[in-house]
Amino acid sequence: MVDLLKGIRVLSFNHFLMGPVGVQFLADLGADVIAVEPPEGAFQRKWSGAEKRIDGQTMLLLAGNRNKRSLTLDLKKPEGVEVARKLIATSDVIAENFRPGVLDKLGLGFEHARKIKPDIIYAAASGYGADGPYVNRPGQDLLIQALSGLAMITGTREHGPRAVGVSAVDHHGxxxxxxxxxxxLVKKERTGQGCRVDVSLLSAAIDLQMESFTCYLNGERPDDVRQPGSIAGWYYGAPYGIYATNDGHIAISLGSLDTLNDTLGIPRNQRVPAEEAYRQRDKAAAAIAANLVHRTTSECVALLEAHGIWHATIKDYADVVTDPQVVHNKSFQTIRSVSGSPITLVSHPVRYxxxxxxxxxxxxxxxxxxxxILEELGYNAQERKSLYAKGAVATPG
Incomplete structure (x- = not known):
């Protein structure tokens, strides 16, 4: 059992994906994460990818809400806010991803929390940051991909911008x-002092593009940051990219362009020398693409392996879940849902x-x-009954 954070309590006011997944990481490590939701449930209980549900539970709920205890509070009622304040007094961390200022209006924001628990760690996740010109805009993964340049560099010159196929910004955030x-938490352990932590989707999206932006901002700037032809990014040289074969696709990574030309038998008049791999990448990639499209994937793999050229076949999800290394790493695990149905989840990504x-x-x-949770806070049976009757707290069903 991994219990690296045993004894740490995290009070979570989170919805959508970034916040729930972030605190789920801590829950996996043994933290007591109390997920506070309104009586009608948070957004992750209402929206589901591909309209799938398992025993009424959405895919969004299953993705980011394991190892958490669930508490329903109506924070529009003073009794509900009072329960939240008592929980703050017993917590090490508050994590929330409402729009900036929402918890402040409820008397549960950072300054209020510090008065209740001076050493509290207050972690706020938002779309654009705690303040600034976009502070009141809706922050959502696809919108951030568009605003951050991520959709542009993922697109191609032929077809234009394209979204990443997953909520990559949410996950990185x-x-x-x-x-x-x-x-x-390390700071608190060393100094006894709390801290405010702010993370935004916009900053996470730019951080995802660290290599690309560093290249863009220094020296001569390109006219276009979309992917050129088969090349996997604007700042890469040939052959780095994805190419169609006769029966699939293959990614070619690092290796000598001269060696690849020899391996594939590229005609001399179509070859680009290795020292021109970036400046003439369009020509080099076109020659490689024209050659590979007439070969099977297995033939390409055999040739590239024989000559030490880094490569990988492009797999769909059916291939990924049966990949021997993925299976060995136990990247997916099947458990029983609260009602006993089997559900398969993505495992915690780190080993300890x-x-x-x-x-x-x-x-x-x-x-x-x-x-x-109410019992742990000292509410007796009569007090709990009163909270339920007032609708400040709800129980299952």
């Missing part, structure tokens, strides 16, 4: 959120002393732990 909280954190709790029913 989640990792940064977890990393920021962990850094603040050779082990992967287990799923202690599958994503829970809304408010499943409301009763036990």
């Amino acid at each position: 989640a990792a940064l959120l977890a990393a920021g909280i962990l850094a603040a 002393d050779g082990g992967v954190p287990e799923v202690r709790l599958p994503p829970q029913e809304l408010g499943a732990q409301s009763e036990e």
Whole structure:
């Protein structure tokens, strides 16, 4: 059992994807994450990719809500806010991804939290940052891909901008959120002081493009940052990219362009010398593409392996889940949902002393732990009954 964060309590006011996935990382490591949701449930319980549901649970819920206890609070009611304030007093971390200022209006923002618990770590995830000209704009992965340049560099010169096929910014933002909280916990351990941590989708998207932006901002700037032909990015030289074969696609990474020309038997008049691999990449890539499209994928793999040219076949999801290294790494695990149905989740991505954190709790029913959390806070049976009657707290069903 991985319990590196045992004894750490995280109070989570999170919805959508970045916030829930970020604190899920901490929950996997043994932190007691209390996920606070409104009585009707947070957004992740209502939207599902491909319109799929397992026993009524959405894919978005299953993706980012394991190993958490669920508490329902109506923060529009003073009694609900009072429960939240009591939880702050018992917590090490508050994590939230409302638009900036929402929790402040409820009396639960950073300054309010510090008065309740001076050493609190307050981690806020937002679309664009805690302040600035875009502070009130809706922040969502696709919008950020568009604004950050990510959709542009993922596109091609022939077809224009293209979105990444997953919520890449949300996922990277989640990792940064977890990393920021962990850094603040180290500070607290060393100094006894709390910290405010701010992570935004916009900054996460730019961080994802660190190599590209560094290349763009220094020296001569290109006229176009879209991918040229088969080449995988504007700042790469040939042959670096993805090429069609007779029966599939193959990625060619690092290796000598001269060696690749010899390996494929590219005619002399079509060859580009290795020292011109960047400046004449369009010509080089076109010659490679014209050659590979007449070969099978297996033939390409054999040739490239024989000559030490880095490559990989392009796999679809059916191939990925049966890949021997993926299976060996246990990147997916099947568990039982709260109702007993099998659900397959993406595993925690880091190993600790050779082990992967287990799923202690599958994503829970809304408010499943409301009763036990209130008991932990010292509410007696009569007080709990009063909270339920007023609608400040809800229980399952």
